[in-house]
Amino acid sequence: MNSEKRRRLEEVFLEAAELPATRRQAFCEAACEGDAELLTELARLLRGHDRAEEVGFLEDAAWRLKSSRAQLPPEDEMIGKTIDRYEIQRKIGEQAGMGDVYLAVEKMGGEVIRSVVIKFAQARLEASERKRFDDEVRILARLEQHNNIARMYACGFYEENPYFVMEHLDGVSLSQFLREEGKGGGLPLDVIEKILAQACAGLQFAHDRGVVHRDIKPQNLMIVRASGELQVKVIDFGIAKASFGATRQATVGVVGTAQYLAPEQLSPERFGEPDHRVDIHAMGLVLHEMLTGRTAVRGATVAELIQKHLNETPPLPVADAGINGAVMKALRKAPGERQARISDLAAEYATALKAFFEKTERIDVPASPSPTPVPRPRWPWALAAALALAVLAGGAKFYFDSGGVAPTPAASPAVVNTTVAPTPAPAMVEKPRLALFRMIGENQYAPVETNATFRGGDRVRFEAVAPFDGYLYLIQMGSSGRFTVMLPHKRIESGRHFVKRGEAYAFPPRGAFELDRAPGVETIYVYAAREKSEPLAAAIERSIAAFRGGGNALPTLDSETVRELLSSGAVLAQKLSHEK
Amino acid sequence: MAERKNGDGEEGQAKGGLQAVSAPITDLIALVREGDEAARGKLWGIVFPILESRARAMLNNDRVGGVIRPSDLLQEAFVQLIAREKVGWNDRRHLFGFAVMVMRNLVTDQARRRLRKEQFFTPVDEALGIVINDDVSWVEVDDLLKRLETEHGAEKARVVELRAYAGLTNEEIAEQLEISLATVKRHMKIARAFLMSRMPAPE
Numbered sequence: 070m071n072s073e074k075r076r077r078l079e080e081v082f083l084e085a086a087e088l089p090a091t092r093r094q095a096f097c098e099a100a101c102e103g104d105a106e107l108l109t110e111l112a113r114l115l116r117g118h119d120r121a122e123e124v125g126f127l128e129d130a131a132w133r134l135k136s137s138r139a140q141l142p143p144e145d146e147m148i149g150k151t152i153d154r155y156e157i158q159r160k161i162g163e164q165a166g167m168g169d170v171y172l173a174v175e176k177m178g179g180e181v182i183r184s185v186v187i188k189f190a191q192a193r194l195e196a197s198e199r200k201r202f203d204d205e206v207r208i209l210a211r212l213e214q215h216n217n218i219a220r221m222y223a224c225g226f227y228e229e230n231p232y233f234v235m236e237h238l239d240g241v242s243l244s245q246f247l248r249e250e251g252k253g254g255g256l257p258l259d260v261i262e263k264i265l266a267q268a269c270a271g272l273q274f275a276h277d278r279g280v281v282h283r284d285i286k287p288q289n290l291m292i293v294r295a296s297g298e299l300q301v302k303v304i305d306f307g308i309a310k311a312s313f314g315a316t317r318q319a320t321v322g323v324v325g326t327a328q329y330l331a332p333e334q335l336s337p338e339r340f341g342e343p344d345h346r347v348d349i350h351a352m353g354l355v356l357h358e359m360l361t362g363r364t365a366v367r368g369a370t371v372a373e374l375i376q377k378h379l380n381e382t383p384p385l386p387v388a389d390a391g392i393n394g395a396v397m398k399a400l401r402k403a404p405g406e407r408q409a410r411i412s413d414l415a416a417e418y419a420t421a422l423k424a425f426f427e428k429t430e431r432i433d434v435p436a437s438p439s440p441t442p443v444p445r446p447r448w449p450w451a452l453a454a455a456l457a458l459a460v461l462a463g464g465a466k467f468y469f470d471s472g473g474v475a476p477t478p479a480a481s482p483a484v485v486n487t488t489v490a491p492t493p494a495p496a497m498v499e500k501p502r503l504a505l506f507r508m509i510g511e512n513q514y515a516p517v518e519t520n521a522t523f524r525g526g527d528r529v530r531f532e533a534v535a536p537f538d539g540y541l542y543l544i545q546m547g548s549s550g551r552f553t554v555m556l557p558h559k560r561i562e563s564g565r566h567f568v569k570r571g572e573a574y575a576f577p578p579r580g581a582f583e584l585d586r587a588p589g590v591e592t593i594y595v596y597a598a599r600e601k602s603e604p605l606a607a608a609i610e611r612s613i614a615a616f617r618g619g620g621n622a623l624p625t626l627d628s629e630t631v632r633e634l635l636s637s638g639a640v641l642a643q644k645l646s647h648e649k
Numbered sequence: 650m651a652e653r654k655n656g657d658g659e660e661g662q663a664k665g666g667l668q669a670v671s672a673p674i675t676d677l678i679a680l681v682r683e684g685d686e687a688a689r690g691k692l693w694g695i696v697f698p699i700l701e702s703r704a705r706a707m708l709n710n711d712r713v714g715g716v717i718r719p720s721d722l723l724q725e726a727f728v729q730l731i732a733r734e735k736v737g738w739n740d741r742r743h744l745f746g747f748a749v750m751v752m753r754n755l756v757t758d759q760a761r762r763r764l765r766k767e768q769f770f771t772p773v774d775e776a777l778g779i780v781i782n783d784d785v786s787w788v789e790v791d792d793l794l795k796r797l798e799t800e801h802g803a804e805k806a807r808v809v810e811l812r813a814y815a816g817l818t819n820e821e822i823a824e825q826l827e828i829s830l831a832t833v834k835r836h837m838k839i840a841r842a843f844l845m846s847r848m849p850a851p852e
Contacts, residue, residue, distance in 0.1 A: 120846075126785065126841055129782065
């Protein structure tokens with residue numbers, strides 16, 4: 070085609086493009102004057118023109134910068150507005166990368182029907198985001214009938230901003246739940262089981278329909294309390310892409326949150342194309358977090374997180390091999406080595422937990438079915454990363470196993486040396502023993518290693534064993550230097566404090582002590598003597614009486630009495646400092 | 650990038666100091682227009698870091714808010730460039746055109762990687778934090794732009810470039826190319842139809 074003909078082509082095209090489709094053919098034929106080449110090219114260009122118009126081709130740039138903020142109408146402009154039949158009440162949040170979230174009520178004929186959540190998507194949605202929005206709508210419609218997936222009622226556009234009207238869930242996100250219930254630590258194992266089972270059920274339902282969430286994280290799991298029962302709802306399937314009907318390029322950027330990414334989302338050439346198993350991996354990370362109370366993969370920068378996702382395995386979350394097995398399988402780098410289905414993860418955890426409880430329930434002496442540990446006195450202490458065994462050998466001097474001389478009680482060290490060295494108290498060969506347990510569920514306790522990390526809010530209990538038939542007491546010394554006698558096991562109490570050699574006695578008799586949040590150093594003295602200590606027994610009797618009367622006072626002793634006591638029997642001291 | 654490194658190194662050594670000296674940007678632009686590949690590398694080495702730093706600054710700036718338009722970034726980077734380098738009035742347009750070319754390269758490269766499913770994170774993503782609209786195959790657009798240039802003239806290709814890779818409005822394009830708004834619209838219409846008629850239908 071020569072340049073003259075090109076010019077002609079362009080002219081005719083520009084004119085024809087303005088005409089209604091019905092008149093184009095005749096116009097072009099007349100204009101081409103029998104030139105078949107020109108006519109063919111014209112028809113082709115016109116088809117291209119129509120398609121370009123249809124998809125809005127080149128109306129926007131090919132790219133944009135990832136924006137940190139959504140450009141949405143300000144909050145005060147939105148409050149009180151009625152969109153469709155939803156009256157906006159208040160802003161309840163902002164969703165990174167998506168937009169603002171408002172609480173609203175649905176009204177019909179002036180009557181409030183129900184409260185809903187409206188999620189506004191970022192303004193000026195460009196082609197790729199519009200698609201994401203449409204995807205979310207389509208996907209949610211497909212997932213609507215599952216109990217563990219948040220419902221969507223409607224969607225539309227407010228000015229430029231697309232919005233979703235979603236089920237209003239009266240609950241908290243798992244991340245908030247973890248902060249509140251976990252108190253900086255993990256959740257009880259049976260609570261975790263419930264959350265995991267439901268989240269996995271919702272996700273399995275989605276997977277069965279070819280939908281992968283791709284952005285599972287604690288923020289996207291809502292915990293709702295429905296008539297006392299805990300219910301989990303998976304929210305925000307917005308970035309999920311249906312495994313079928315993929316776009317031409319099948320391009321999926323890194324849309325998930327960096328902390329919960331699967332290795333194959335970062336490096337498909339090494340680990341294969343991401344599929345539903347990215348959700349299994351993410352759920353594994355969430356499970357890990359529920360167990361430990363901390364994000365499994367941490368890093369100061371995205372680059373560090375990516376490096377860890379690709380090359381490092383998170384530490385084992387708990388001390389039980391069965392539970393660890395289920396968690397760590399989900400966290401395998403190779404998707405093929407993970408559970409095949411997300412429901413398998415929940416099942417494997419449940420099985421491991423059952424086995425674990427069978428093990429630990431044998432240790433757990435009290436069979437009381439009381440729903441909350443009662444009494445659960447709050448103890449003015451918290452425990453530590455380090456823990457040392459010490460022997461008290463008369464007077465006010467504390468000899469630690471390290472061989473060093475411990476400071477006086479008032480100046481207890483924050484960090485305790487854990488090195489074990491020969492005891493400097495040769496006279497006391499027989500020592501009482503003390504085991505530590507962490508409460509992990511209703512009447513469920515897991516043994517804790519002597520080097521375990523404790524935090525404020527942790528619930529602990531002790532089991533002490535006397536080295537001989539005689540009398541056994543636990544005395545706690547707080548950072549303030551005050552001595553408190555721990556309530557002995559009821560078998561000690563009814564036996565008038567007499568214990569049998571080798572038998573384990575729990576402190577407290579039921580439930581657990583809750584560790585204080587304030588940092589400090591505590592010492593637990595296990596005192597065993599062949600002879601009964603009258604002042605100690607009296608203090609305990611007084612306190613037990615007070616307890617029965619509804620009081621909450623624990624017996625305290627003055628330091629002189631304690632020192633005298635401790636110099637007369639076999640003592641084991643367990644030093645516990647604690648982190649916030 | 651490699652060329653820039655070598656060039657700087659040689660110049661630095663020639664002066665006997667550690668300081669790398671680059672040729673005046675005007676000279677580089679002239680050389681690039683003559684097809685000098687080494688000059689192109691050097692110019693890239695000047696333009697890209699500025700784009701990168703501006704992108705970072707804009708992303709970190711809360712006041713920006715909302716979606717950052719490509720044209721905003723390019724213009725900011727451009728302002729930085731002419732503030733830093735001595736750029737003659739006539740060369741400014743060429744420099745902007747070059748910056749747009751840098752973006753075209755990045756977008757195409759990125760699209761190509763994604764097409765090959767090579768990576769989910771690409772250096773471009775990391776360096777600039779850019780997101781590519783995936784509704785169009787930009788690899789094909791890049792190829793077709795060359796054909797558009799030979800078949801319908803370079804100006805139409807420039808119009809598309811300024812829209813696709815710089816996000817300029819028709820008015821801005823007219824200004825940049827020193828042509829009338831009506832011409833921009835005509836060019837755009839023809840260019841779109843040409844590109845679209847030669848791209849495979851989706852799905």
